[in-house]
Amino acid sequence: MRITVDIDEATLKDLARITGESKKSPAVAKAVIEFVNRKKAREFGTLLREGAFDYPSSNEAIEAEDR
Numbered sequence: 001m002r003i004t005v006d007i008d009e010a011t012l013k014d015l016a017r018i019t020g021e022s023k024k025s026p027a028v029a030k031a032v033i034e035f036v037n038r039k040k041a042r043e044f045g046t047l048l049r050e051g052a053f054d055y056p057s058s059n060e061a062i063e064a065e066d067r
Helices: 009-019 024-049 059-066
Strands: none
Touching: 009 024
16 A cells, blocks of 8 residues: 655654665565554553463463473
């Protein structure tokens, strides 16, 4: 999907340096994907801490099965 956004040149230069991309579109796409992934990971961590998932096995039992 194409969109138009206004981003100042200094920020775009920083973005290109940080992402390692030389073109604007791939740099912005990479940054947006990274942002979304980090947000999802934070939300998942919050759900884990709040006990949203019920795991019947203990950590020790899971590790024993891996051996």
